[in-house]
Amino acid sequence: MAILELRDLTKRFGATTAVDHFTLSVEKGEFVSLLGPSGCGKTTTLQMIAGFETPSGGSILLNGRDLRSVPARQRGLGIVFQTYALFPHMTVEENVGFGLEMRKVPGDERRRRIAAALDLVHLSHLSGRYPRQMSGGQRQRVALARALVIEPELLLLDEPLSNLDAKLREEMQLELRRIQQEAGVTTLLVTHDQSEAMALSDRIAVMQGGRLIQEASPFEAYDRPTNAFVSTFLGKSNAIDAHLEETRDDGAVLRCGDIRLAGPPSPARPGPVLISLRPERIELCDAAAAHVSGRVGERIFLGDQWLFKVETSLGELLVVRPNSGRREPEPGETVHLSWRTEHLRILAAEPAA
Amino acid sequence: MRRNGVFAKLFSLVFALFMLAPLVVVVGVSFTPEGFLEFPPSGISLRWFRAILDNPDFIDAAIVSLQLGVASATIATAICIPAALAIGGGRFPGRDALQALFLSPLTVPTVVLGIAFLRFLSTLGLNGTFWGLVFCHVVIIVPFVLRLVLASVVGLDPSIARAATSLGAPSLTVFRRITLPAIIPGVVGGWVLAFITSFDELTVTVFIVNPATTTLPVKLFSHITQTTDPLVASVSTVAILFTVALMLVVDRIYGLDRLLIGEGSH
Structure with a gap:
């Protein structure tokens, strides 16, 4: 009650x-x-x-x-x-x-x-x-x-x-x-x-x-x-402007500039959307498996984790990696980023102010 | 805290001496065995203190001043507590005007106030009466009380009264048990300052007293215009002692720093 x-x-x-x-x-x-x-x-x-x-x-x-x-x-x-x-x-x-x-x-x-x-x-x-x-x-x-x-x-x-x-x-x-x-x-x-x-x-x-x-x-x-708003107010989030081209039962097709990305199934209608991607869901990988590649701009040490700002063709992406004692990329280094499709959130685009 | 330089210390010392010098002279003169104002005194004698007892009009005037001080300080404080709570409590239409009204007696020359009160009281038929005097003194001392009470109110966390309300206290209980105790340093400080101001007031009072309601400052003033015997000095010395004693008591209970400067009240 x-x-x-x-x-x-x-x-x-x-x-x-x-x-x-x-x-x-x-x-x-x-x-x-x-x-x-x-x-x-x-x-x-x-x-x-x-x-x-x-x-x-x-x-x-x-x-x-x-x-x-x-x-x-x-x-x-x-x-x-x-x-x-x-x-x-x-x-x-x-x-x-x-x-x-x-x-x-x-x-x-x-x-x-x-x-x-x-x-x-x-x-x-x-x-x-x-x-x-x-x-x-x-x-x-x-x-x-x-x-x-x-x-x-x-x-x-x-x-x-x-x-x-x-x-x-x-x-x-x-x-x-x-x-x-x-x-x-x-x-x-x-x-x-x-x-x-x-x-x-x-x-x-x-x-x-x-x-x-x-x-x-x-x-x-x-x-x-x-x-x-919720995605950026609760924790850190990468917000990427995108265009939703097509939605099917098994997934969505997104376009950001020249890059095509696969997204999770979404009830959103084709048109401009916002993609939200949590920094800790982005992984480093080989060039072949990469969704996008970029150059490390800044690297900030937070004790239990590292925060990277990576300049990519999707814009600047925040990447968070736990500090597990391994070698981490230096500023200026090229890195390859990937993530699991279901970690993308497709949100309604912010109305133009 | 910043350390003061040598010159700042020297300046403070000179300034303190400058303020204390007249008091030292008055106290010194009061112990003279001679029949005229003399400093430094040629000997030590309590002659002029005994003389106070032979002049009952001085004692009567002191009693009037005491009663006047207590009555006007109390009334002014009673007016200023709700006023300060309203003014310090938040914005409302006419708030600045109300505050300006309460502080306005400070901006009018006291001689002008004296003449105005004389006309006013005469019209009302209150001239020379005790309560007429009380009325005038209340007007003069209200700004002092309001300033001190307001300082306490402004430093008060408005959530405190709300907390008491949420715990079930009716508004009168909130005032009595929570708000008043929290602002009591300002209230006591305001009362003491008001009392001393009233006890000391001459410029306005001299216009509106009559022989039955002569206050101590007026009596001293009229005495010194007629004679130059050291009686005024011994009376002043007693008044100084009384004020110091009052201050010591208040300092013991509340701390003068807190009352008059408002520091460390939290």
């Missing part, structure tokens, strides 16, 4: 439409991410669910109940803010207990639940501290405990990891997933960080310009993007 249902949710600020007929449902226990660049309307959507913004149209249902006439303080949602928004003059324990106090939970039970929430986020030993005496990661956990202790029907996370440094962010991703699953709480995450969304979510809703672009599991969204 859907815990949260957004139906044609719309928000206009004057002449601009921030959220445009946005429809999404979140199942019980699910972890869903709203992913998109800044200004795509994801934060406005979260604000409307939380009750801090009033929708211009559409509806928000929580457990089947319309939230339109329910004020923010009665929605009973757990929210973790980007800035954590801890109460600076209260200890960790008082911060976490605030929601229970507002619900008039009696002292004994309150202490028990605060202890359980702090235990869940591994902060029991710091309950007497003030927020200013804690690190970013610890504050983040306090904010989580404070949101979870009220046992919300829905947990809203607003860019919760964006204020942490890269290493801590990775640790907290795993931690956040563990906590969410232990608490079994339905969660909606708002983020612009595609790796965060992929690592944490059961499902990703990609937003652009206030609209829902694609809704899929992280694997599906990455592997089978339905449009050019």
Whole structure:
């Protein structure tokens, strides 16, 4: 059963439409991410669910109940803010207990639940501290405990990891997933960080310009993007302009300039299309087996992998190869590239701007 | 932090001496055994401090000044907290006009304000009354309070109030338990600055007092125009001590740096 249902949710600020007929449902226990660049309307959507913004149209249902006439303080949602928004003059324990106090939970039970929430986020030993005496990661956990202790029907996370440094962010991703699953709480995450969304979510809703672009599991969204925006926003991708000449049941024929390429079967109609090809799906091969050849322009070492920029007649192609200790091509060297046909994605061409 | 050069240090030292010198002279003069203003004093005597007790009008004036300071600082603070929350909270039509209105007393020469208040209070029949004085002082000190409270409000994370709301707190509880404690350094700082400004105010006050409501600065002023005995010095010394004591207490509780400069409040 859907815990949260957004139906044609719309928000206009004057002449601009921030959220445009946005429809999404979140199942019980699910972890869903709203992913998109800044200004795509994801934060406005979260604000409307939380009750801090009033929708211009559409509806928000929580457990089947319309939230339109329910004020923010009665929605009973757990929210973790980007800035954590801890109460600076209260200890960790008082911060976490605030929601229970507002619900008039009696002292004994309150202490028990605060202890359980702090235990869940591994902060029991710091309950007497003030927020200013804690690190970013610890504050983040306090904010989580404070949101979870009220046992919300829905947990809203607003860019919760964006204020942490890269290493801590990775640790907290795993931690956040563990906590969410232990608490079994339905969660909606708002983020612009595609790796965060992929690592944490059961499902990703990609937003652009206030609209829902694609809704899929992280694997599906990455592997089978339905449009050019999703293919470049989720991970790296080579986008190649092409012309779809012919589609058959067993495959498609594509032309890029003078080069003919075989593609997977596609429902697209003949005409201009965009091909998306992931850099890690391109292999180096012999001249005879090559789809295309080119010269290595730049070579960037990323530790666990190498990133090559190869100038080919299809344009510049990014190629990623795992660092397995073997010799890799040098800049200036000629390389031959191939890939399996099914790794090409045929997408609708970007409309001319 | 950047280290200051020799000249910068020297300049600060000279400037501090320049600011402190008059106080040193006043305190020095107050200990004179003689019947006239003399510096350095020819001896040490508490004669002029005892003389304060023989002049009950000085004590009465000090009490009026204290009451006036407390009443006007409190009223000004009560007005400025909601104003600062509104102005610092976000854009709305008339926001800049509201802020300009609150800060405008700073831009009007105080003598002009004094004359204006005299006419205004006379018309209302409040001239020379305590509450008339309170009204005028509130107008004069509101800019100081607003500036300090606003500084605290602007530094406040708006998500904090939202977090409290989402946890189920009604708006009054959010204000009492979350917002007010978070801006309290600015509120206390504003109150103290307002109190001191009111306690010290002469230019406007001299136009609108009557003998029953004479404040300490006005009393000192009128005394020194008539005689030159060191009583003014000893009264001033007591006032300086009182101010220093007030500052020390506030510093102990909140830290003056935080209140008046706003540094390290997070």
